[in-house]
Amino acid sequence: MHGVRAMLALSVVLLVGWQGDWSWQVMPVMLGVVASALTETDDNWKGRLRTQLIAVGVFALIAGLVSLTQPWPALLAGALALSAFTLTMAGAVGERYRAIAFASLVFFSYVALSMQSSRMAARQLTPYLFGGVAWYGFVSVIWAGAVARPPVRHRLAQLYALLGEYLKLKSRLLEPIRDVDIEQRRMALALYNGLVVDALGAAKEALFCRLGRRTPPGWLQQALHQYLAAQDIHERTSSSHANYETLADAFFRSDALYRCQRVLALQGEQCLKLSAAIARRKPPQHKGATARAIEDMQGAITVARQTLPPGSALQALQALGANLTEQAAVLAQVLDPAPTPTERTLVNSHPTTLKEAWHRVKAQLRVQSPLFRHAVRLTLALLAGFALMMATNDKHGYWIVLTITFVSQPHYAATLKRLSQRLTGTLIGLALGWALIRLFPGDLAGSVLIAVSGAVFLGARRTHYTVGTGAITTLLLLAFHQLGMTDGVIVGRLLDTIAGGSIAALAAWLVLPTWQARQWHGLAAATLRRQAQYLDEVLRQYQAGKQDHLAYRTARRNMHKADAALSNSLAAMLKEPARVRLNTDGCGQFLLRSHTLLNYLSALGAHRGEPGARALDATTLETATALRDALRRLATAIEAARSQRPEDWRFELGAVEAPGFDVVPEAPLQQLVRAQLGLAIGVLGQLVGVVPGFRGERAQQR
Template sequence: MFSFSLDTFRYRLRQLAGQAQPLRVLLTLGSLMAIGSLSGHAEAVTPLFLGTIASALAETDDSARGRLRAQLVTLACFAVAAFAVLSWIDQPVFFIAGLALAAFSLTMLGAIEPRYKAIGFATLILAIYATLGTDGNAAASESARLREVLLLLAGAAWYGVFSVAWCAFFPAQPVQVRLVKLFSVLGDYVCFKASLFEPLRGIDVERKRLSLAQLNADVVGELNAAKEGIFRRIGARAPKGRIARYRGLYLIAQDVHERATSSHDDYNALADAFFHSDLLYRCQRVLSLQGEACRRLAHSIERREPFVAGPETGRALAELQSAIDHERTQVREPRRLALLASVEALAWNLAQLDGQLAGATEPSARAGRADMGLFDRSPRSWRERVERVRRQFTPQSALFRHALRLAAALMAGYGVMLLIHPVRGYWILLTTLFVCQQAWGDTVSRMGQRIAGTAVGVVAGWALLALFPQPWLQSLVAVAAGVFFFATRATRYLLATAAVTVLVLMCSNQVGDGDVLIVPRLIDTAIGSVIAALAMILVLPHWQSRRFSDLAATALRNHGHYLRQIAGQYRSGARDDLAYRLARRNAHNADATLSGAVFEMYREPGLVRPRAGVALRFLIQSHALLSYLSALGAHRAALHAPQQLAALNAEAEGAASALDALASYMEGVEGVEGASSDGGGEAASKPIDPATAVEADGDEAADHIARLFRAELAMVRVQIESLRDHAGRWMQPHADGADLAR
C-alpha cells in the first residue's frame, strides 16, 4: 500500500509539474503578493504583477541555458521600452512615433523564430503597461514614475528567476508533455483514418479526407513542436537519458505518421469490391487498435511507465491475413484481384506500423536506427537572422503587412484616446494590441471574446469586491485570477480575459477604488476591438485567396521532392536518413500550411473568397496525393533489375516533373500551361488504371515491389490530373465564359 501511495504521489507531482507555466505564475504572484503585504507596500503589487505577466508572455520552451539567455534579452528589451515610455509619455508626437516604430520592428522580429516573436510581442505589452503607471496622473513626480518602471522590471525579473530555475530542475518535462500530446493527436488521426474502411456504398470520402487534412495539420504541428523541444536540449554531444529516449520516440512518431497517412487505393472502389466481405472491417479493426495503442503510449509517457504493446493487434493482423488468403481463393475477376493486392499491401503496411509501435517498448526507443539526426531550422548566426528579416520586407509578406497594420492600429487608437478621454485611455491601446492578429478569423474571434470576457470580468470583479471587502482575500483572488489567465489563454480566451480583468480590478482596489475602472474598461475594450477589426479591413488586408497560389505551388514542389527521395530509395533500399526524413517533413509541413490557409479562408468575408470551393477541392486532392506518396514511402525496398528500375524511375521522375510544372503554373510563370496534358511529359500525363499497373510486370513474387510501385504511381498520376484541373479553375476562373469556382 505504501509503495502504491508513493508511486501515486510521484505521478501527481509530475502531473503538477506538467502545469508548468500556471504553476510558475502561481509561485511568482503569490510570493510578490506576500512581499507586498508584509512590507506594507500594497501599491507596488500592481506593477509587479503586470511585469510578471509580460515576462510570462515572453516565455518559450527552452533549456535552462537557453532560457537564461532569452530572459536576459527579454529584460534588456523591457528596460529599453519602459525607459522610452518614461521619456516620451508627456510628448505625444514622440510617443506615438516611437510606439508605431517599435510595433513594426518588434513584429518583424517574428521572422527569425518563435522565440523572438514572443519577446517582441511581450515587449510591446510591457510598453503599454508602463503607460498605465502614469495614466491619469500626469503630475506624478519623475521619481514616482521611475519607481513604477523599476517595479515592472522587477516583476519581470522575478518571474525570470522561477522560469530559469524550473528549466534547470525539470529539463525534460516540456518534451515529455509535447510527446504526450503528439501521440494523443496521432492516435486521434489513426482512429479517424479507420473510419474510411467501412464497406458502405456512397460514403463521402472527400469529406472524410478533408477532416483528415485538418487532423494531419494538428499532427504536423505537434511533430514540429516536439522536435523543437528536443533540439533545445541537445548540445554538441549525443543526448543521454530521457532526452535520448524522447528523441527515439519522436522518430517513431514520424514513421508511424508516414504509414498512417498512406493510402493504397480508392476507398469507394474497395467498398464496392468487398461489400459482401468482412475484409475491410478487419482493416478497420487493426487501425482502431493501433490508434488506441498510440493513446496508450501517450499515457505511458505521461506516467513514465514502460509501454506494453499488447497482443490484441497481433491477433487482429493474423486474422486479417487469414481473411486475405481466404478471399484470394474466392476471387477470379482481374479488377478485384488488383484491389485485393492493394488490401494485401495495406496489411503489410499495418504490420510494419505495429512493429514501429512495438519499438517504443525498448528503453532507448532506437529500434536499430543508424541515423538519429534531426534538422535544425533555427538561425545559426546573426547574419542569417538579419537575412530572415530582410526577406520579409516585401508587401507580399503576410508578416510585413501585419506589422504595418498593427503600427497603424496603435496610432489610430492613440488618436482616439486623445480625442475621447486621455485619462485612463491606454486600455484602448492594450486591447488593440491583444486583438489585432495576423489572420482575419483570429482577429474577429478575439474581438468578440475580448469584449464578452471583459464584460464578464467586470461583473465578476464587482461582485467579488462586494463579497470580499477584506484586502487579503482580494489579494488571493488576484493571484488565482492571474494563474487562471495563463491556464486558459490558449484554449479559453474569453475566460482568460475575464480572469485578467478581475486581477486588475482586485489590484487597483488595493490602492484606490476599483469600481472606477469598470465603465472605462468596458468602453476602452470595445473601442480597441473595433479599431483592430477596422485595421484588418482597411490597412493592407492580406486575404488567404491572395496567398493560395503560392502556398499551393510550395506544396506541389515539396511533394515532387518527396517523390524523388522515395524513388531514390528504391535503388538503394529503405534508409530513414536525414535527407529522406527532411523531404517527408517538408511535404507534410507544406500540406499543413495549405490546409490552415484554406480553413482560414472560410472564416473570411464571403466577398473576398469567391473561389473558396476550388481551393477546398484542391486541398483535398493535394492531401490525397500526399497519402499515395506516403504509401510509396512506406513500401520502400531495393529493386535489383536494372531495366525495371530505370523504367520505374523514369515514371517517377515524369510525375515529379509534372508537379514542378504545375507549381510553376500556379506561380504564374509565363510559358507554363498547367491545364494542358503535356505539363510533365507523356509519362506523367496519361493516368493509367491501377489494375492495369498491377498486372504489368507479371505474377512472379520477385516483381511484387515493382507492381506495387507502379500501382501507387498510377494513383499519384490520377491525383496530378485532378490537381491540374483544379489549378486551371483557380488560375483561369472565367476561361469558359462562366465562373467555374462554384
C-alpha cells in the same frame, strides 16, 4: 506548468508586499511578472536565460524611449509606431523573438501607463516593473534547469493523442458501405492532418532545444525514439494504396476491409493509451486486442487472395495489410528502451548568426509578405487607438492599446476569433471579479485570488484564451480594489475592450488585408514542389536502401507542413467575406486531390524498407522521375495562373504515363511501386483540371 510557475512567482510577490506593507508597489511588480512571462517559449535553461537577457535589454530600450517622449504625445505616438513595426518585423527571426516582440509591446503600455500621471511617479514605479521582470526571469530559468522532462513529455503525449484521433478518422475511410460521403470524410482527415503536423513540429522543437552536442541522457534518447516512431506512424497512416471507393466496391461482400478498418481503429486506441502512458509515466494496459485483430485481418486477406481473381484491388489490399502489420510493430516498440540511433540530427530552425537573422527579416520587407502587412496593420491600429485615447482623455486609455496588441493577428479570421474570445472573456472576468470583491472583500483573500487569477491567465492564454482573458480581467479588478481605485474600472475596462477590439477588426479588414485568396496559388504551388522533393528522396531510398536520415525526414516533414498550410488556408478563407474569396469549391477539390496525391506518395515511403526495394527497373524509375518533373512544372504553372483568366488556363502533362500493371510474382514490391505511381499520375491529371476552378465569378469581380 506556465500556471504553476506564475502562481509561485506571484505568491512570493504578494507575500513580500504583504509583509512589507507595500501596497502600491505590488501592482507594477505583478505587471513586470506578466510581461516577463509573456516572453516564455519552450526551451532549455540556457535558451531561457538568453531570452530573458534579450527581453530585459529590449524592455530597457522601451522604457528609455517612453521616458524621453512621454511629455510630447506626438513623439510618444511615433515611438509607439516605431516600436510596433520594428518589433513585429523582428518576429521573422523565430518564435523566441516573436514572443519577445509581443511582450515588449505589452511592456510599452505598462511603462506608458505608469508615466501617465507624472514622470516622478514613473521613476519610482519603473524599477518595480523591472524587479518583476527579473524575478520571474529567475524563476523561469531555475525551473527550466530543474524540471526539463515534463515539457517534452507533454508535447509527446499531445502528439500521440492527436495521432490516435487521426488513425481513427482514417479508419472511417475503410468502411465498405454504400451511400457514404467519402469526400466529406477525406476533407475532415485532410484538415485534421494539419493539427498532427503542428504537434510534430512542437515536439521536434521541444527535443531540439534540449539536444546538445554531447550524448543526450537516457530519458532524452527515449523521447527522441518516441518522436521518430510517431513520424513513422504518421507516414504509414498517411499512406493510401488505392482509391477507397474502388476498394469498397471490390470487397463489398468480403470482411477483409472491415478487418483492416478494425485494426486501424484499434491502433488509434493504442496511440491514445500510449499518450496517457507517456504523460503519467505508467505502462499502458494492453489486452492483446490489436494482435488478435491483425491475425484475423491476415486470415481474411489470405481467404480473399485464394477466392478472388488477381488484380490491382487485391494487390492494394495486401499492401494495406502489410502496412498495418508494420505499423503495429512500430507501435509495439514506442515504449521500449531507445535503440542507439544512427542519426539523431534534427532540423535547426533557429538562426545561428546575426547575418542569418537579418536575412530572415530582410526577406519579409516587401508588401507581399504577410508579416510586413501585419506589422503595418498593427502599427496603424495602435496609432488609431492612441489617438482615441488622447481624444477622449481616458485615464485607463492604455487598455485600448493593450486590447489592440492582444487581439491583432496576422489574418482576418484569426483576428475575429481572438476578438470574440477577448470580449467574452472580459465580460466573464468583470462579472466574476465583481462577485469575488463582494464575497471576499478582505485584503488577504484578495491577494490569494490575485495570485490564482494571474496563474490561470498565464497558464490558459495559449490554449484557452477566453479563460485567460477572464482571469486577467478578474486580476485587474481585484488589484484596483485593493488599491482603492475601483471607480469606473468596470465600465472603463468594457468600453476600452470594445473600442480596441473594433479598431483591430477594422484594421484587419481595411489595412493591407492578408486575404487567403492572395496566398492560395503560392501555397498550392509550394505543396506540389514539396511533394516532388519528397518523391525525389524516396527514389534515392529505393536505390540506396532505407535510411531515416535528416534529408529524408526533412523532405517528409516539409511535404506535410505544406499540405497543412494549404488546409489551414482553406479553413481561414471560409471565414472571410464572400467577396474576397476564391472559388472555395474549386479550392476544396484541389486540397482533396493534393492530399490524396500525398497519400499515394507516402505509401512509397512506407514500403521503402521492404525486400526488393533496390530492384526497381529503369522504366519504373523513369516514370517516377517524369512524375516528379511534372509536379514541379505544374507548380510553376499554378503560380502563373494567379494573373490569368480561368479560360486561359493551359497545361500539358507531357510524357507522364502510368506504368504497365503486368503481374510480376518475383518482384511484388516493384509492382506495388508501379501501382502507386499509376495512382499518383491519375490524381495529377485531376489536379490539372481543378486549377481553373480556383477562380470563380466572385474572384473575377474582386
